[in-house]
Amino acid sequence: MNASPVAEESLPEDRLDLPIARAVPEVTRGAATLRRLGIHTPRQALFYLPFRYDDFSDLRPLGDLVADEKQSAKVRVTDVKVEPGFGRRPQRVIAQLADDTGSAEAIWFGRRFVERRLRPGDELVVSGKVAMRGWRPQFVSPDFSPAGTASVHTGRIVPVYPLAGGVTQRRVRELLARVLGRSLRNVRDPLHADERSGLPDLAAALKAAHFPDDPGEVRPALDRLAHDELLALQLVLAQARVARGGQRAPRIPVAAEELATLEEALPFGLTVDQHVANQEVIADLGGEQPMRRLLQGDVGSGKTAVAAVALAAASRAGWQGALMAPTEILARQHHRGLAPLLEALEVRSEFLSGGLSPARKREIHAAIEAGEVQVVIGTHAVISRGVVFRRLGLAVVDEQHRFGVSQRAALQAKGDALEPHLLALTATPIPRTLALTFYGDLSISTIRQMPPGRQPIRTEIRDRGALPRIEEFIAAEAGAGHQSFVVVPLLAESEAMSAASAEAEAARLGEARGAGARPAETRPA
Numbered sequence: 416m417n418a419s420p421v422a423e424e425s426l427p428e429d430r431l432d433l434p435i436a437r438a439v440p441e442v443t444r445g446a447a448t449l450r451r452l453g454i455h456t457p458r459q460a461l462f463y464l465p466f467r468y469d470d471f472s473d474l475r476p477l478g479d480l481v482a483d484e485k486q487s488a489k490v491r492v493t494d495v496k497v498e499p500g501f502g503r504r505p506q507r508v509i510a511q512l513a514d515d516t517g518s519a520e521a522i523w524f525g526r527r528f529v530e531r532r533l534r535p536g537d538e539l540v541v542s543g544k545v546a547m548r549g550w551r552p553q554f555v556s557p558d559f560s561p562a563g564t565a566s567v568h569t570g571r572i573v574p575v576y577p578l579a580g581g582v583t584q585r586r587v588r589e590l591l592a593r594v595l596g597r598s599l600r601n602v603r604d605p606l607h608a609d610e611r612s613g614l615p616d617l618a619a620a621l622k623a624a625h626f627p628d629d630p631g632e633v634r635p636a637l638d639r640l641a642h643d644e645l646l647a648l649q650l651v652l653a654q655a656r657v658a659r660g661g662q663r664a665p666r667i668p669v670a671a672e673e674l675a676t677l678e679e680a681l682p683f684g685l686t687v688d689q690h691v692a693n694q695e696v697i698a699d700l701g702g703e704q705p706m707r708r709l710l711q712g713d714v715g716s717g718k719t720a721v722a723a724v725a726l727a728a729a730s731r732a733g734w735q736g737a738l739m740a741p742t743e744i745l746a747r748q749h750h751r752g753l754a755p756l757l758e759a760l761e762v763r764s765e766f767l768s769g770g771l772s773p774a775r776k777r778e779i780h781a782a783i784e785a786g787e788v789q790v791v792i793g794t795h796a797v798i799s800r801g802v803v804f805r806r807l808g809l810a811v812v813d814e815q816h817r818f819g820v821s822q823r824a825a826l827q828a829k830g831d832a833l834e835p836h837l838l839a840l841t842a843t844p845i846p847r848t849l850a851l852t853f854y855g856d857l858s859i860s861t862i863r864q865m866p867p868g869r870q871p872i873r874t875e876i877r878d879r880g881a882l883p884r885i886e887e888f889i890a891a892e893a894g895a896g897h898q899s900f901v902v903v904p905l906l907a908e909s910e911a912m913s914a915a916s917a918e919a920e921a922a923r924l925g926e927a928r929g930a931g932a933r934p935a936e937t938r939p940a
Contacts, residue, residue, distance in 0.1 A: 431458040431598055441593040448586055451579045460594040461602070461621050464640070465574035470630060471542035472571050478516030480545050480552040487542040487570050489562055490514050495533045500525070508533075512541065512554075519545075521554040538562040542569040558585065567592050572627045595625055606643075614639040662834045664705040665808045667732045669697045677724050680760050685720060686864040688712075692721045695860050696838060700728060700809070706836035711843070712862030715869050718840045719752050721862070722811050725838055726753075727760035730789035734808025737829070738792045741814050743768050744900075749813065750792045757790055767793035767802070776801070798825040808833075813840045 430438045436446035438457050454460050471487040480486055490512040500506040505525035510533055512519045521541055523529045533539075543557025558573075560566035567573070567588040576587045604617040615623065615635055623636035669677075674697055678685055685693070692710055699706035712718050726736035738753065740746040750766040757764045765779050765788045776796075782788045786805035791797055807829045829835070839857065877885065889899045 431461075431601070432456050435460060435594065439594050439597045441597070442590050445586065445590040448582055449590055451582055452577075452587070457594050457598045460591055461598060462640075463576065463591065464624050464637075465576050467575045468627070468630075468633060469542075469573045469575060471569055471573050472630075474540065474570060476516035477512065477514050477519045477552060480519065482545060482547040482552075485542070485544050487540060488512075488514065488519070489538070489540050489570075490519070492533055492535055492537040492539060493518075494535055495530060497530050512539075519552040519554065520548070521557050521559070523556050526556075533559075540566070540570040542573065567626060572630060572633070574625055591625060595622060611639070612642075614642060617643070660704070662705055663703055664834045664836050665732075665734055665806075666703055667700040667729050667734060667808060667836070669700060669728045669732075673728070673731075674724070677727055677760060681720060681723070681756060682759060683720075683866065686717065686862070686866055688862040688864045689717050689721055689866075692860040692862055693724050695858070696721060696725045697728060699858070700725065700836055705834040706809075706838065707857045708837070708860060709839045709841065709857040710860045710862070711841045713865070714842050714872065715865060716862040717866050718842070718862060719749065720756065721860075722838060722840065723753055723756040723760065725809060726790045726811065727757060727762050729809040729836075730762045731760075732808070734806050735783070735786065735788070735804050736790045736809040736811065737797050737804070737807060737835075738790070738811040738813065739797045740792075740794060743770060743794050745813065746792060746794045753790075753792055762789050763787070764790040764792055767791050767796050769794065769796045771796075798829065802829065804829050807835045809838065810835045811838045811840065814842070 433456060434446075435449060435454065435456055436443045442449065449455070449460065452463065454463055469485050471485065474487050474489050477488055477490065480488065491514060492510055493513050494511040496509055498507040498509065508523045508526060508529045510521045510529075512521060521543075538561070539559045540562050541554055541557045541559045543554045546553045546555055558568040560569045568585055574588060575584060576591075578584065578587065599618045599622055602618040602621065606617075608616075614620070617639065620636040620639035623632035624640060627633050627636070674693060678690065678693065696706070696708060696710075699708055710718050710721060722738065726738070729736045738749055740749050746768060747766065750764070754764050754766075765782065767776070767779050771779070779788065779791075780801050780803070783791055784803045784805060791802070791804075796802070810829075892899055
């Protein structure tokens with residue numbers, strides 16, 4: 416195996432955050448290439464990690480090459496020729512290769528520079544995927560380097576990096592090798608040896624993550640970097656918990672008898688898990704520190720009922736509540752489900768979204784500010800500047816991972832002098848250890864039981880060939896009075912877009928019904 420290509424030289428620690436061309440003169444001409452990858456400093460280069468590795472460390476005789484594997488061989492070039500392209504066919508450079516065990520060829524498409532770098536008699540290390548052309552092995556677009564020289568491209572464990580348009584793997588590897596050569600020696604490890612649990616030190620981990628000398632180095636190196644990421648996350652969460660220690664929330668004490676009254680007022684019985692979740696939420700509401708609780712449970716498990724009890728408890732104590740969902744469709748579903756429950760608990764709620772008319776929004780804003788609306792259910796419109804709560808005591812966020820930190824903070828800031836309690840809902844199944852890792856600043860409640868009478872959820876995967884049958888099924892369900900919905904990918908969503916699409920669909924359906932069309936004849940877009 417070739418020796419490490421990274422020659423370490425000195426680079427003071429404080430220069431790791433300087434512009435990369437200034438800190439590492441060797442990459443001055445490649446700085447623009449690195450910027451296209453989002454790399455502006457040596458520190459960013461150190462943590463620009465490969466997404467996979469190709470093991471070309473085993474140099475095989477040509478006679479031992481096998482098809483459809485990535486392999487390396489030390490060879491002698493016997494001939495080089497160029498086949499010009501014509502029509503749509505690209506130019507091809509073909510090199511004939513040989514060693515003591517046999518012969519092979521290497522082929523490159525549209526890469527004229529290869530011809531200028533190869534001469535008959537050259538001894539090379541060639542690394543790439545091998546195909547069989549008849550009985551002869553053929554390297555397809557392989558990397559190559561002079562035999563006996565250290566290389567980051569051939570004869571070793573080769574990193575493969577994420578790329579941007581026009582940037583090649585060869586160029587990225589060469590530039591990163593130069594940066595590592597300057598910076599690794601001066602990377603300071605924030606952890607002592609006894610704090611690393613047997614993991615390598617930071618500089619060694621970074622080198623092995625980029626240019627490992629042995630396959631066995633990769634896993635410990637990546638484990639060390641993952642360890643540091645999780646440690647940093649936990650430290651941030653710990654700091655957040657300490658900072659919240661000085662925050663105060665409205666105390667919303669709820670006696671056991673009152674909780675029982677709220678639960679009995681619901682038009683259905685609760686499961687044991689729902690009752691336990693209610694007790695945990697109510698206990699948090701009674702404290703002076705802001706509640707931070709994640710309520711997780713599958714679709715249909717009854718998270719909305721728990722939210723309804725919490726919102727009702729807050730409103731009966733003289734505080735307002737808000738529920739924010741990431742999309743208008745989901746917010747409307749929440750309003751349809753929550754409004755009857757809150758009404759049964761003698762709580763007035765209103766729906767608020769960007770799709771409402773300006774006059775209607777002004778009317779709701781005024782009622783919220785006056786304290787006449789006890790619970791607001793809506794989209795990002797809930798945190799808009801025009802919404803002023805009289806006494807916000809509880810904020811409920813559905814699918815909270817789909818909101819940014821600033822959006823959740825904007826909702827919590829509506830509490831004015833006191834920090835409102837926060838209840839986050841998610842239908843994403845999260846193992847407890849993972850939840851504690853990523854939501855370490857939240858207490859966790861889990862609803863595992865499904866309410867009685869719930870139909871089992873069936874999930875199936877179909878290819879596009881089944882689309883006509885799916886459309887027929889949806890049409891039949893519509894004819895039977897049942898509803899369906901189709902989810903399509905969308906890169907970004909706005910309130911205006913949601914409102915416009917909903918209004919357009921309503922108008923289209925209205926026109927169709929006015930013309931005498933049946934709902935069953937409506938086909939999904």
